[in-house]
Amino acid sequence: MPLLFxxxxxxxLLVLLAVSFISFLVFRHIGDxxxxxxxxxxxxxxxxxxxxxxxxxxxxxxxxxxxxxNVLQGEFGVSYRLKRPVVQVIAExxxxxxxxxxxxxxxxxxxxxxxxxxTAIRRDAWLSRALMTLSLVGVSLPTFLIGIGLIYLFAVxxxxxxxxxxxxxxxxxxxxxxxxxxxxWASLVLPVCTLAMFKLTLIMRLVRAEMLExxxxxxxxxxxxxxxxEKRIHYGHALRNTLIPVVTITxxxxxxxxxxxxxxxxxFQWPGVGLLFINSIQGxxxxxxxAYLMLIAALYVVINFLxxxxxxxxxxxxxxx
Numbered sequence: 107m108p109l110l111f112x113x114x115x116x117x118x119l120l121v122l123l124a125v126s127f128i129s130f131l132v133f134r135h136i137g138d139x140x141x142x143x144x145x146x147x148x149x150x151x152x153x154x155x156x157x158x159x160x161x162x163x164x165x166x167x168x169x170x171x172x173x174x175x176n177v178l179q180g181e182f183g184v185s186y187r188l189k190r191p192v193v194q195v196i197a198e199x200x201x202x203x204x205x206x207x208x209x210x211x212x213x214x215x216x217x218x219x220x221x222x223x224x225t226a227i228r229r230d231a232w233l234s235r236a237l238m239t240l241s242l243v244g245v246s247l248p249t250f251l252i253g254i255g256l257i258y259l260f261a262v263x264x265x266x267x268x269x270x271x272x273x274x275x276x277x278x279x280x281x282x283x284x285x286x287x288x289x290x291w292a293s294l295v296l297p298v299c300t301l302a303m304f305k306l307t308l309i310m311r312l313v314r315a316e317m318l319e320x321x322x323x324x325x326x327x328x329x330x331x332x333x334x335x336e337k338r339i340h341y342g343h344a345l346r347n348t349l350i351p352v353v354t355i356t357x358x359x360x361x362x363x364x365x366x367x368x369x370x371x372x373x374f375q376w377p378g379v380g381l382l383f384i385n386s387i388q389g390x391x392x393x394x395x396x397a398y399l400m401l402i403a404a405l406y407v408v409i410n411f412l413x414x415x416x417x418x419x420x421x422x423x424x425x426x427x
Contacts, residue, residue, distance in 0.1 A: 114414055118407040125403035129396035130173050177400065183393035187386065192397045196379055200401075201282045202272055203371070203378030207363040209298045214305035214363075215356055221306075222313025226321070227340055229314075237310070244307030249366075253300040253373035260296060268293050270375040301370045305359045312355055316348035323347075357413035361406045 157163050161172055176182070182192035225234040244252075261269035273289030275282045284290025320326060321344050329339045368380035375381065379398060386394040 114411065118410065121407060122400075122403055125399055126174060126177060127170070129399040130170050132392060132396050132399065182397035182400075185386075185391055185394050187389040187391040187394075192393045195382065195394065196397060196401065197280070198282070199377060199379045199382045202284075202376060203364060203367055203380060205283065205285065206294065206297055206301065206370070206376060206378060207360075207367055209294060210302040210305070210363055211360045213298060214302040214309060214359070217302075218306045218309025218356075219313055219352070222310040223317060223340070223345060225310065226314045226317035229318070238314075241307040241311055244303045245311070247303075249300060249304060249369045250373050252303050253296070253370060256296045256300060257373070267295050269296070272377055297370050297374045297376055300373065301363060301367060305363065308359065309352065309356060313348060313352055316351055317344055320344040320347050353413055357409050361409045364405055365402045 154163075161169055164172075180193055182196075184190065185192050185195050188195055221237055225237055228234050257269045260267045268289070271293055273284050273291075273293035274287040275284045275290060276286045284293065321340075326339060326344055366380075367376075367378060368384060370376065371378045371380035372384055379401070382394065383398045385391075386398070
């Protein structure tokens with residue numbers, strides 16, 4: 107176990123190091139920071155002063171080491187567009203994205219597992235066939251089209267739910283949440299459904315396929331021959347043995363919920379880091395772009411650690427090994 111943990115930690119550090127180098131290249135070679143900070147009418151002397159202040163006149167190796175030192179201290183520079191520290195800008199937007207991704211992940215995982223088990227056990231029922239048909243829609247349609255369709259139906263035609271924004275929020279220390287207001291929950295419904303639709307249908311189809319494969323195995327036949335109850339066979343034997351691939355895919359999909367919430371946040375104008383990233387690309391706000399890359403890489407590393415821990419809970423053979 108300590109060796110496994112050390113190996114995973116070393117791999118994670120290598121991933122973060124590679125992403126830091128990519129973000130440094132973005133920071134160093136995309137756009138002209140003097141134009142963003144001073145404008146196009148600045149004098150040559152002012153431009154050279156800014157270049158010297160940012161350290162862009164030094165060798166590339168020195169710039170990278172300086173950049174990594176700042177990153178380790180939590181410093182990502184100043185936003186060219188907003189003229190504020192990048193850490194403050196991201197900290198203001200991060201709660202919106204994390205709340206959206208958290209509710210979408212809960213919906214996708216619980217709904218996907220429950221519906222996947224049901225469609226595997228009752229595969230000939232009309233409801234199972236209807237769910238499998240609807241899952242093709244969730245897998246096939248792009249996220250932005252699902253979002254636009256939900257907006258047209260529930261916000262324009264029925265006028266039940268808001269079509270954009272986060273609703274009223276409450277400040278709890280350094281965290282801004284919409285969980286404590288009715289408009290906050292109402293504003294969550296359409297973005298959550300849009301973001302979770304593809305993940306839910308993917309997990310459902312994966313659980314169904316793995317469950318059907320497990321139900322055909324010899325140990326399930328032996329369990330039936332011993333006279334065990336069907337519920338114990340389904341949930342204690344078949345489902346437990348399908349969870350290893352499900353945990354792997356689910357962990358990666360949860361990470362992508364945060365990384366690829368960009369489309370959903372853009373469609374619904376959700377004030378999270380995804381929308382901030384899009385606006386930063388349009389404004390060539392390089393420090394924010396580089397910090398976003400590092401943030402997403404760190405989140406993926408943490409999620410992979412949690413997935414490795416979940417393996418130990420699901421499969422006792424790994425604990426014995």
